[in-house]
Amino acid sequence: MVELQATPLDAVFHALGDPTRRQMLRELAGRERTVSQLAEPFAMSLAAASKHVKALEAAGLIRREVRGRTHLCRLDPGPLASAAEWLNFYERFWTGRLDALERILREEDAARTPTSQGDKE
Template sequence: MTPDRLSGILAALADPTRRAILARLAEGETSVTELAEPFDMSMPAVSKHLKVLERAGLIARGRAAQWRPCRLEAGPLREVSDWLDHYRRFWDESLDRLEDYLQALQKGDPDATPN
């Protein structure tokens, strides 16, 4: 994944409204009107959020007569998860070292030192 693509995905995910839209789409395809219902904003504002999500590749919009369905495209979320895995390993290793240190302290090991 290119850094610019990752930046676009993360920027799209930074907004709570867009995250809520994605959460709703995780339940299944729905119309723009239905997506807009829980939000206290105009349809043009919702459309702007959808455009950001679409540019990031997180949703796809279709057209079926008068119905404009939206659906989740989860591939970019996998890309973000893969990128985060490196940092997840770092924190897991750090927490494992902390756990070892705390166990040594609890056992009364006078030579216990944090790693």
């Protein structure tokens, strides 16, 4: 049986795959917040918010600091760079493909369009 090991990039995309976690990251981009503050806009329990925070932590996207009973979270954007790099490869790929398609379509249009001299004759 083959065991598949998740890479750090897998964890980042897993974390980003949930809209709640994406919104939490957006909130943390402004400033650090407690788990309670992160849970508040979603009307979710602290236990549910904590599960989301753990997924973000596992991906390395946030750091959590415990101060007494308060858990403060802050954004660590470093792992987003690897996700952006991966996406940039495909952005270049699709840009190249779409540029090639545009050239072909322009060539076809030019071949179908009569020249200005042909219109006068």
